[in-house]
Amino acid sequence: MDTTFRYCWEDFAPGQVFEHGSRTLTEEDIVRFAREWDPQRYHTDPRAARDTPFGGLIASGWQSCGVAMRLMCDAYLNESSCVGSPGIDEIRFLKPVRPGDTLRFRSTVLKSAPSRSQPNRGTVSFRWELLNQADEVVLSMVGHQFYLKRAAR
Amino acid sequence: MDTTFRYCWEDFAPGQVFEHGSRTLTEEDIVRFAREWDPQRYHTDPRAARDTPFGGLIASGWQSCGVAMRLMCDAYLNESSCVGSPGIDEIRFLKPVRPGDTLRFRSTVLKSAPSRSQPNRGTVSFRWELLNQADEVVLSMVGHQFYLKRAAR
Numbered sequence: 001m002d003t004t005f006r007y008c009w010e011d012f013a014p015g016q017v018f019e020h021g022s023r024t025l026t027e028e029d030i031v032r033f034a035r036e037w038d039p040q041r042y043h044t045d046p047r048a049a050r051d052t053p054f055g056g057l058i059a060s061g062w063q064s065c066g067v068a069m070r071l072m073c074d075a076y077l078n079e080s081s082c083v084g085s086p087g088i089d090e091i092r093f094l095k096p097v098r099p100g101d102t103l104r105f106r107s108t109v110l111k112s113a114p115s116r117s118q119p120n121r122g123t124v125s126f127r128w129e130l131l132n133q134a135d136e137v138v139l140s141m142v143g144h145q146f147y148l149k150r151a152a153r
Numbered sequence: 154m155d156t157t158f159r160y161c162w163e164d165f166a167p168g169q170v171f172e173h174g175s176r177t178l179t180e181e182d183i184v185r186f187a188r189e190w191d192p193q194r195y196h197t198d199p200r201a202a203r204d205t206p207f208g209g210l211i212a213s214g215w216q217s218c219g220v221a222m223r224l225m226c227d228a229y230l231n232e233s234s235c236v237g238s239p240g241i242d243e244i245r246f247l248k249p250v251r252p253g254d255t256l257r258f259r260s261t262v263l264k265s266a267p268s269r270s271q272p273n274r275g276t277v278s279f280r281w282e283l284l285n286q287a288d289e290v291v292l293s294m295v296g297h298q299f300y301l302k303r304a305a306r
Contacts, residue, residue, distance in 0.1 A: 037219035039226050040235065053236050061238060062222055066190035066215055073192050082193065083206050085214060087245040093238055 007080035009122040009147035012109045020075030021104025023067050025059055030099055033063040059097040064139045068130045071105035081148035083121065088143045095138040102133045110142065114149075121148050160233035162275040162300035165262045173228030174257025176220050178212055183252055186216040212250040217292045221283045224258035234301035236274065241296045248291040255286045263295065267302075274301050 027046065034043030038060035041048040049057045097103065106129045114122040123146055130139040180199065187196030191213035194201040202210045250256065259282045267275040276299055283292040 036223070038222045039231060041231075042237075060222075061241075062215065062219055065218070069191045069213075069215055070189070078192060078194075084195075085246055087243065088214075089242060089244070090240065091242070091244070092240040 005079065005081040005148075005150075007076050007147075008150040009081065009112070009114075009124065010150050012112055012124045012147070014109050014111055016109040018075050018107040019104065020071045020107075022102045023071060023104075024102040025063070025067070025097060025099065027057060027099035030057060030059045030063065030097075033066070034060050038062055054096055057099055059101075061091075061093045061139070064093070064097050064103070064130055065091070065141075067103050068105050068128055068139060068141075071103075071130075072107060072128065075105060075107070081150075083146045083148060085143065085145045086123070088141050091141040092139070094140060095132065095136050097130075097132070097138050101138075103130050103138070105130055115146070120151075121146050123147075158232065158234040158301075158303075160229050160300070161303035162234065162265070162267075162277065163303050165265055165277045165300070167262050167264055169262040171225075171228050171260040172257065173224045173260075175255045176224060176257075177255040178216070178220070178250060178252065180210060180252035183210060183212045183216065183250075186219070187213045191215055207249055210252055212254075214244075214246045214292070217246070217250050217256070217283055218244070218294075220256050221258050221281055221292060221294075224256075224283075225260060225281065228258060228260070234303075236299045236301060238296065238298045239276075241294050244294040245292070247293060248285065248289050250283075250285070250291050254291075256283050256291070258283055268299070273304075274299050276300075 031044055042052045042054050042058055043060045046057045108127040110125045112124045125144045128141050128143050129137050132138050184197055195205045195207050195211055196213045199210045261280040263278045263280055265277045278297045281294050281296050282290050285291050
């Protein structure tokens with residue numbers, strides 16, 4: 001196991017905020033992702049999307065989740081002792097993400113607890129948000145992750 | 154608006170089950186997705202993954218979500234009047250997905266309600282699950298979607 005983690009379980013304290021970004025999604029980015037994973041007409045076909053309640057192409061919500069995840073990896077996760085996630089709660093698609101939108105990531109630590117069954121790790125719960133260039137929150141969720149303790153490295 | 158939808162809001166009744174699949178994820182599929190969206194070492198590097206608690210490469214949970222979404226599109230969503238999703242609850246990553254795993258999708262209607270504010274649509278909530286070749290549920294979530302009513306076509 002790599003012993004050079006910058007962030008271990010002890011390093012996440014409730015209230016702590018990480019911000020990172022940005023990433024701009026082009027029409028090509030949106031269509032390419034959607035063709036593979038979520039080929040609904042308002043994600044893949046700019047012309048057909050005009051005749052939907054969205055009035056034009058919007059990104060798959062799963063792509064927004066992917067953008068959040070990637071920005072999280074670049075912000076701190078890939079320098080951390082994270083060893084997976086039990087799950088995610090309360091994903092909310094609050095605003096459509098449209099071609100040209102520039103997204104940034106905000107992560108706020110909600111709570112932290114040592115594992116009862118595995119003394120070398122703990123759980124951290126976060127509010128993960130994606131904001132657009134108008135500072136509107138377009139995506140929000142509560143994510144949970146396992147992190148090894150520093151002493152366990 | 155296309156008036157040939159096979160599934161409208163009225164067509165989803167609590168207890169109804171859709172099953173669809175399958176999709177096999179190769180090591181290359183897993184690494185390619187993770188390099189773009191979730192480049193944690195146990196998703197991108199088979200060698201480094203051996204020294205993690207997973208003991209080998211596993212798929213990003215977001216890729217499992219993508220597989221579920223794609224199988225849902227192929228099963229019924231792309232023939233439906235779906236006009237988006239307010240969100241998703243209780244995503245649980247129950248078992249690791251490993252290279253060579255073959256996944257199928259199961260969707261169970263939990264509840265259905267007409268919209269209070271928009272008379273031409275309703276909401277449907279589902280249990281969405283992904284099962285592997287051993288019939289183990291590897292991913293579970295509760296998804297909510299808006300569907301236009303048949304009368305509104």
